[in-house]
Amino acid sequence: MAYEIVRKKRFLNKLTYLLVYLEHEWGDKVAIDFLNNIDKKVDALKIHPYIGALTGIRNTRSIHITKHNRLFYKIVGNKVIIINLYNTSKRTYRPPM
Numbered sequence: 720m721a722y723e724i725v726r727k728k729r730f731l732n733k734l735t736y737l738l739v740y741l742e743h744e745w746g747d748k749v750a751i752d753f754l755n756n757i758d759k760k761v762d763a764l765k766i767h768p769y770i771g772a773l774t775g776i777r778n779t780r781s782i783h784i785t786k787h788n789r790l791f792y793k794i795v796g797n798k799v800i801i802i803n804l805y806n807t808s809k810r811t812y813r814p815p816m
Contacts (some may be wrong), residue, residue, distance in 0.1 A: 721765045725800045730790075733804040737788070757784055757804075764792065764799045781805075 734757070741750040760782055763770060771780030771792065777801065781789045787808035793800045 720797070722794070723798045724761055724765060725798050727800060727802050729803055730801045737806075747771065748776050753785065757790065759798075760784060760790060761801065768792075768794045768799045 734754075738754060741753055742805045743802045743805040746756050750782070762809070771782040773779075773788075774781050774791065776791075778793050779791055781791045781795070784804070787806055788800065789807055791805060793802060
């Protein structure tokens with residue numbers, strides 16, 4: 720059974736912001752590679768939604784995307800709800816001016 724993927728607005732906003740940052744700081748290839756990496760992980764969640772580790776937040780799981788990013792999601796019925804993308808590095812992203 721394949722689960723339906725639902726992407727919350729918070730996740731989409733953070734993803735967009737991060738992609739703009741990566742493109743500005745490191746170039747198109749890095750941004751595209753990051754997006755492809757997320758797409759692969761989300762595709763895996765469609766088939767194996769329980770691969771993520773449980774977090775301390777009720778019914779929330781997370782998976783490692785890169786060294787500095789984790790994706791948080793919940794499983795509700797036959798849906799995987801992607802909630803947030805969290806930066807685990809100490810460095811904060813600065814929007815390009």
